Amino acid sequence: MELASAASADVTWPSWVLVVAAVLVPGLLLAGPALRSRYPGAWWLLCGFPAVAFRVVQTWRPLMAGCGLAVSRRPALTVVSGLVGKGAPPPQPRVPRRGLIRPTSGGFVLLVRLLPGQVPEHFVKAAPAMAESWQVHAVRVTSWKPGIVRIVASAVDPLADPQVPKQRGPGHLLRVTVGALETGAAWVIDLRRVPHWLIVGATRSGKSTLINALVAGLAPQPVALVGIDCKGGMELSLYEPRLSALATNREQAVRLLTALVDLTLDRMSLCRAAHVRSIWGLPDKERPIPVVVIVDEIAELFLVASRNEKDEAHAAGTALIRLAQLGAALGVFLVVAGQRVGSDLGPGVTALRAQLGGRVCHRVADPGTAEMALGDLNPDALKAAQAIAPEQAGTAVLASGDGWERARSYLITEADAEAVAAEYAHLTPALSELHVEP
Template sequence: MTLASSTSSAGTVWPSWVLVVAAVLVSGLLLAGPALRRRYPVAWWLLLGFPVMVVQVVRTWRPLMAGCGLAVSRRPALTVVSGLVGNGAPPPQPRVPRHGLIRPTGGGFWLLVRLLPGQVPEDFVKAGPAMAEDWQVHGVRVTSWRPGVVRIAASVADPLAAPRLPKQRGPAQLLRVAVGVLETGAAWVIDLRRVPHWLIVGATRSGKSTLINALVAGLAPQPVALVGIDCKGGMELSLYEPRLSALATNREQAVRLLAALVDLTLDRMTVCRAARVRNIWGLSETERPVPVVVIVDEIAELFLVASRNEKDEAHAAGTALIRLAQLGAALGVFLVVAGQRVGSDLGPGVTALRAQLGGRVCHRVADPGTAEMALGDLNPDALKAAQAITPEQAGMAVLASGDGWERARSHLVTEADAEVIAAEYAHLAPVLPELLTAAK
């Protein structure tokens, strides 16, 4: 056999082996698909689901854009007709918006699309349901990425149907807690170092307490001090009392405790000034004071008044909370304020406090004023999404900050779980004598 014939034979055999190996791999993935999807849903999506979805999006993109009215004719209609009559030429294909690379997420995909002249992001927002139907995905969300470009994000399944607590990998970051799942499938993380103060609102059985349980459960193992203010006699926050450094159960105690917290921040300010640093994070670990997370449940109980004496107490409490919100982020004091109802009718102190709480979480609420107070000043679209939450969607919430808004759902941490966690980590509760004395 000559060298040329041998080379030709090898060139013929090589593609055959490639096809056989590829066929075996594809068959194996298809056979193992159901088991892989159950045990490793993210791996299944990246190996099988996402490639199929890319083909689906590319194949349907042009007819989908045309059907949604997002395609633009290349030539005026009269010119097209005359060209057909005169030359028998087929009509030119309409221009469609160009999309970029389709990128996978843990449970979906996203892509950027450049708008054609005359188009606005709202045109693509209206086409979102049609995209979801055409691609057979759970939902599509369109947001403005930059001028002239929109971001289309699709979720294949509903990640909020049954959020699962992610596995902890390595030590938790200080003041950072994964409390649930975002609609994109990513973890919902509350990072107090990045967004130091939060407002959480929600009607009874909407999921507000579950979110607080998840937050406390994540903070309990960390070297932080937890302080509770629950003016409903401590019915909610007393679950965590073994892990709390102080707990106020009525307004009189709350006023004293808040005043002590203000004094604590002023003392820390003196330490930072003496060390010539701008915040406690500039201090060495041996000098740095313990971070304090203040959880205020049912904020309305602090501001409702029925007498002159109660009015003075409410004013003192509101002033102290506003000062903590203004000074606390740099000095290691963080606020998590929760309530069933938060409105301007509670007084100007509530509105001033709201302006200092950069993170907002709105569950289903009983009145539109509370949703407006929580989200209205940040994003009108977030407000509409929160008002659409139904009573059957317990735990569902809309969270918003200066970065934007998203739908999310907190992990289910029951009251029994909260009590067990508080008892397990009770030995980590820092002793702050000035706060204990004030709360008595």
């Protein structure tokens, strides 16, 4: 009796699978368009990813062979002699072994082990062919570890129209989501992890939009915002209700930067007295408030027309370099922005650039600025930044010691940023030591 029941179960189990599949697949096909528009993440996991994964599996061997990434198992003469002598079919070539295909929010990731003699550049050249074969928006290949590459595919363009996420409360201290990465993940600027940033971009490239997003994210947080805008404050004065100090010309900037250096040295003495190596080792009640310094149009600080201006520019550059060297452990962070940044502005700019670990490069008007921003970190990032078209406003290449990504900031208008600054003006800390006389 039990054997009969078991046999019956074995017979009905495949039938039930077929019935469920017959109902589920047409349902997904019918509901697919609505599901894709309202719940794109769910649609991708249920419909899009399985279809793309099937294409990857089916096309892997012929794709590797077509891109020159497959290797014959036997020398060519041996293969020919075998065909002539025995009529045997030619042996299948060896192809790089791939790992599991893991879905992401808008694509997938897989690791591939290289064959002897292969280098990651071979797969980088084959990336467009992979995207075409798998019918996805883009494929990017990076080196994962020696002998292994990481393939990241994006099913759609996540940079086409990134949406500002709904945020509840101030979030993590000094951590702001400012846009979307090409992989579909959130673009996060975390000043605790990468304390100092250089942001470059031509007019209408998205540089100001990125600063708006950064200010809007920092405004609800318990931090002090300090502005230096030597173009008369035309840009940063929008956020003045939320700024603890604002310098609108170079003379004021030198005084403010000098005061910031003094503040940093005071915090150093505080940490030394408490026997800690940074302010983050102090108790919460004793910890000084973090200070984020936003410098807009760095060239205005370094351009000189007289001996007096040369002395001011030197003093400003020296103070910025000292803040970059000492500030991370003492709660002072730099965000330096400019349309043009080059070595022609003086050696101070090059020395400062070396201290700014995070780099963001939008479309730029001259290749020297892109070279200054990304050239010392990653040559591939430099090529990607130089390929940004004028119509791709907001798109940027960001790089740090961890690698590089293409990204796009959220569209936060000046009016929106100004409204956020006014809304959180009551959180502006009064730092009397940073007071700047007009």
